[in-house]
Amino acid sequence: MPWPAHCRHVTGEVGIYQTLKHKPLAEVRAAIRAGQYCSHTAGLGKGFLQANLAIMPEAYALDFMRYCQRNPKPCPLSGVSDTGNPMMTTMGGQIDIRTDVPAYNIYRDGRLAGSVTDIRDLWQDDFVAFALGCSFTFEHALQQAGIALWHIDNDKTVPMYRSGIDTVPAGPFRGKMVVSMRAIPEDRVAEAVEISRRFPLAHGAPVHWGDPAGLGITDLARPDWGDPVPVPEGHVPVFWACGVTPQVALEAASMPICITHKPGHMLISDIPEDAEIPILRPQDQHTSQTQQGETHDTHA
Amino acid sequence: MPWPAHCRHVTGEVGIYQTLKHKPLAEVRAAIRAGQYCSHTAGLGKGFLQANLAIMPEAYALDFMRYCQRNPKPCPLSGVSDTGNPMMTTMGGQIDIRTDVPAYNIYRDGRLAGSVTDIRDLWQDDFVAFALGCSFTFEHALQQAGIALWHIDNDKTVPMYRSGIDTVPAGPFRGKMVVSMRAIPEDRVAEAVEISRRFPLAHGAPVHWGDPAGLGITDLARPDWGDPVPVPEGHVPVFWACGVTPQVALEAASMPICITHKPGHMLISDIPEDAEIPILRPQDQHTSQTQQGETHDTHA
Numbered sequence: 042m043p044w045p046a047h048c049r050h051v052t053g054e055v056g057i058y059q060t061l062k063h064k065p066l067a068e069v070r071a072a073i074r075a076g077q078y079c080s081h082t083a084g085l086g087k088g089f090l091q092a093n094l095a096i097m098p099e100a101y102a103l104d105f106m107r108y109c110q111r112n113p114k115p116c117p118l119s120g121v122s123d124t125g126n127p128m129m130t131t132m133g134g135q136i137d138i139r140t141d142v143p144a145y146n147i148y149r150d151g152r153l154a155g156s157v158t159d160i161r162d163l164w165q166d167d168f169v170a171f172a173l174g175c176s177f178t179f180e181h182a183l184q185q186a187g188i189a190l191w192h193i194d195n196d197k198t199v200p201m202y203r204s205g206i207d208t209v210p211a212g213p214f215r216g217k218m219v220v221s222m223r224a225i226p227e228d229r230v231a232e233a234v235e236i237s238r239r240f241p242l243a244h245g246a247p248v249h250w251g252d253p254a255g256l257g258i259t260d261l262a263r264p265d266w267g268d269p270v271p272v273p274e275g276h277v278p279v280f281w282a283c284g285v286t287p288q289v290a291l292e293a294a295s296m297p298i299c300i301t302h303k304p305g306h307m308l309i310s311d312i313p314e315d316a317e318i319p320i321l322r323p324q325d326q327h328t329s330q331t332q333q334g335e336t337h338d339t340h341a
Numbered sequence: 342m343p344w345p346a347h348c349r350h351v352t353g354e355v356g357i358y359q360t361l362k363h364k365p366l367a368e369v370r371a372a373i374r375a376g377q378y379c380s381h382t383a384g385l386g387k388g389f390l391q392a393n394l395a396i397m398p399e400a401y402a403l404d405f406m407r408y409c410q411r412n413p414k415p416c417p418l419s420g421v422s423d424t425g426n427p428m429m430t431t432m433g434g435q436i437d438i439r440t441d442v443p444a445y446n447i448y449r450d451g452r453l454a455g456s457v458t459d460i461r462d463l464w465q466d467d468f469v470a471f472a473l474g475c476s477f478t479f480e481h482a483l484q485q486a487g488i489a490l491w492h493i494d495n496d497k498t499v500p501m502y503r504s505g506i507d508t509v510p511a512g513p514f515r516g517k518m519v520v521s522m523r524a525i526p527e528d529r530v531a532e533a534v535e536i537s538r539r540f541p542l543a544h545g546a547p548v549h550w551g552d553p554a555g556l557g558i559t560d561l562a563r564p565d566w567g568d569p570v571p572v573p574e575g576h577v578p579v580f581w582a583c584g585v586t587p588q589v590a591l592e593a594a595s596m597p598i599c600i601t602h603k604p605g606h607m608l609i610s611d612i613p614e615d616a617e618i619p620i621l622r623p624q625d626q627h628t629s630q631t632q633q634g635e636t637h638d639t640h641a
Contacts (some may be wrong), residue, residue: 082417098402102403103399103402103403103406103469106403106406106410106421107406107421107423110406110420110421111421111431111620112620113618113620114618120410121406121407121410122410123511123512124403131411131509151558155379169403170428207622209431209620209622211423211625212423237618241541241617242617245617245618246617317538317541317545317546318413318414318541318545320411320412320413320509322507322509323509330536
């Protein structure tokens with residue numbers, strides 16, 4: 042499936058992005074579904090949980106779910122489809138995972154085989170789709186607390202490093218934990234830890250701060266993915282578990298076919314970013330976005 | 342497998358319980374493993390995460406994991422074994438799930454078929470064991486904050502009710518959410534909500550407080566499980582999602598065989614109760630009980 046001409050044109054352009062940035066989620070999703078927008082989702086659908094994506098044959102799904110359970114900081118599971126059903130029913134009223142992500146990467150035998158903007162032709166009856174929380178959520182919370190993030194303010198990609206920490210394997214899924222780094226003012230590190238710990242579905246608290254050697258990282262200036270960022274005097278490098286970790290594990294598993302989102306091109310869900318749990322019940326979806334079980338009597 | 346004579350004798354007796362209450366976790370586990378202690382685990386192995394148990398054939402495991410992911414408040418997944426492996430490797434150095442729980446319930450075709458204290462004879466090569474967080478963790482935190490819990494102070498079982506809330510189904514697993522109720526002083530409800538919300542692996546924040554009718558509960562004095570408790574003047578009934586919910590779902594699934602802990606007779610893990618994530622990595626188990634990835638430089 043070739044990259045559509047209009048999307049080749051649009052990708053990298055700021056026009057439609059600047060428009061969608063101020064539109065409600067429904068319009069953003071409609072543009073993505075129609076193939077009119079195929080670029081990154083940072084800053085779109087503000088206030089709603091965004092997620093990484095991994096789609097694979099059912100034969101691998103139990104092991105992958107075990108892998109996520111055992112490595113909840115890099116792989117915070119926020120949704121799982123029924124086998125063969127492309128609707129992510131617990132993440133939104135009408136999310137079709139085959140069309141509602143701006144761009145997808147296709148892996149065959151563990152190797153990137155191409156990128157597309159729609160996977161309707163590739164969908165299989167035995168596919169299971171997994172959504173995993175991403176760092177946008179805690180980054181927003183840090184920014185709201187007045188902690189500046191250099192990579193966002195300078196329109197760069199956060200630097201990511203392959204650490205020396207082994208993830209806990211499950212079946213064919215294994216590999217080193219990938220971490221992302223943000224430089225935080227020394228006197229606000231404790232606060233940054235506290236804030237991000239509140240978002241277990243967005244990688245939670247950092248896994249390390251201070252000397253990068255503690256993670257087996259030798260040179261901060263040479264990230265394995267993303268762009269290098271400065272660590273100014275009085276700042277501490279703080280490392281969070283990163284959503285690239287499951288991608289490394291998916292490559293290690295070398296499945297005949299596996300589909301992920303294209304990095305930065307995430308699924309935008311109907312779930313509020315500050316939800317205690319990332320589940321919409323069927324009965325909620327026709328009324329409001331009340332969370333599962335949150336029926337508490339506010340007059341109590 | 343009959344209930345061992347020495348355990349029939351011990352169950353309900355306070356002698357060995359009072360001794361074990363002051364013993365370190367290793368001694369408690371050794372007594373359970375040897376079949377010397379077959380009673381409830383409340384107050385034992387203080388400071389360590391206790392868990393509900395569900396063991397089933399692999400053919401059902403993916404759907405059960407989906408059920409837990411979709412219903413994280415009643416079913417907070419804290420550990421999953423590899424298929425056929427009775428060692429719960431991420432929950433402790435040497436936890437053998439066939440012997441390290443004081444008592445088990447055996448279900449056949451969805452019906453309770455008996456209770457035993459050891460399942461070595463019943464273990465199958467296709468079994469997958471699941472551990473689910475329980476309410477002990479947030480109850481300890483409430484007590485530490487000075488919020489008294491009547492059922493504990495009066496040696497009763499917390500009252501549990503079948504609510505009108507449908508859980509989100511997955512495969513054959515479905516049913517109403519079961520909730521437990523604790524009466525909290527009106528002016529401390531907000532605090533109780535805040536405290537328990539910090540423990541997503543122990544059911545998290547309450548699902549409801551105030552009028553029981555909001556959950557479809559008609560008579561607080563007649564719980565479906567456990568003992569009734571008073572709701573004194575100035576107190577509010579507060580309802581949490583309850584670990585009996587997955588038991589109801591397991592019965593609904595009507596599997597040829599399924600094994601759970603006997604209620605109150607929990608798995609005591611090596612995981613500290615206040616751990617951010619419930620995972621011990623293989624490399625941690627021979628050194629300390631450091632959490633996955635928590636290698637932060639305290640000198641930073």
